[in-house]
Amino acid sequence: MADTQSQALKRRGLMFVLSSPSGAGKTTISRMLLDADDSIKLSVSCTTRSPRPGEIDGVHYHFVSDADFDRMVEEDDFYEWAHVFGHRYGTPKGHIREALKQGQDFLFDIDWQGTQQLYQKDRQDVVSVFILPPSLPELRRRLEARAQDSADVIESRMDRARGEISHWAEYEYVVINDDVEACFRKVQEILHAERMERTRQTGLIPFVRELMGS
Numbered sequence: 056m057a058d059t060q061s062q063a064l065k066r067r068g069l070m071f072v073l074s075s076p077s078g079a080g081k082t083t084i085s086r087m088l089l090d091a092d093d094s095i096k097l098s099v100s101c102t103t104r105s106p107r108p109g110e111i112d113g114v115h116y117h118f119v120s121d122a123d124f125d126r127m128v129e130e131d132d133f134y135e136w137a138h139v140f141g142h143r144y145g146t147p148k149g150h151i152r153e154a155l156k157q158g159q160d161f162l163f164d165i166d167w168q169g170t171q172q173l174y175q176k177d178r179q180d181v182v183s184v185f186i187l188p189p190s191l192p193e194l195r196r197r198l199e200a201r202a203q204d205s206a207d208v209i210e211s212r213m214d215r216a217r218g219e220i221s222h223w224a225e226y227e228y229v230v231i232n233d234d235v236e237a238c239f240r241k242v243q244e245i246l247h248a249e250r251m252e253r254t255r256q257t258g259l260i261p262f263v264r265e266l267m268g269s
């Protein structure tokens with residue numbers, strides 16, 4: 056039987072935010088979600104940090120110079136931006152607002168500062184999820200196993216982890232990333248449930264009118 060709700064009813068898109076201390080697994084979970092779900096697109100951020108091995112410009116980040124970032128700030132091209140780990144990161148405005156109206160969902164891998172800015176601008180469209188590591192020693196193991204940062208960068212990420220974790224209660228959902236598959240399924244369930252949230256389903260009013268014959 057056709058699923059009327061997912062096929063026919065119009066829906067406003069949502070801004071699905073994943074935050075965590077560095078190394079807790081938000082990039083891994085984001086990639087699993089993007090692979091599994093054609094209806095959500097990554098909001099590709101700009102950053103002044105250098106690419107890690109395997110990162111592709113325009114796919115994982117737009118890697119920009121300090122001067123380019125300055126120009127984008129001046130021209131008001133960012134939806135939100137913040138200083139993180141001595142670099143700047145920002146969400147380019149692009150066509151996000153227009154696309155949300157058309158029902159497009161966006162995934163944001165951003166920190167707590169960016170999440171606060173989205174809350175202030177578009178609270179009703181934001182669904183926020185904080186990913187916690189099972190323990191701090193495990194967080195360190197993951198940063199070391201990722202093997203993409205020098206020892207002093209790992210130290211500085213560990214130093215900042217407590218500060219980032221202290222923002223956990225500003226998020227609507229909190230998931231512990233112990234087993235990666237289990238964590239992914241929980242995050243996916245949150246996304247599926249939030250798509251059904253009544254006020255996002257803009258097609259419900261005409262549907263119910265017709266259902267009731269008025």
Ligand SMILES: Nc1nc2c(ncn2[C@@H]2O[C@H](COP(=O)(O)OP(=O)(O)O)[C@@H](O)[C@H]2O)c(=O)[nH]1
Pocket residue numbers: 074075076077078082100101104135136137139140144145146164165166167168169170
């Ligand atoms: N506010 C904000 N934070 C961002 C943005 N893009 C990435 N971040 C955050 O910057 C932090 C550092 O990201 P990254 O250098 O990729 O390291 P990671 O934490 O190991 O993935 C993470 O907390 C990201 O969520 C953005 O556009 N805006």
Ligand SMILES: Nc1ncnc2c1ncn2[C@@H]1O[C@H](COP(=O)(O)OP(=O)(O)O)[C@@H](O)[C@H]1O
Pocket residue numbers: 075076077078079080081082083084197198200201232233234235236
């Ligand atoms: N549940 C998990 N168990 C073990 N290793 C994990 C788990 N989730 C992620 N990892 C690994 O930990 C490292 C950091 O994950 P990553 O997704 O890059 O974190 P973040 O984007 O939050 O910095 C990666 O090497 C990743 O493969």
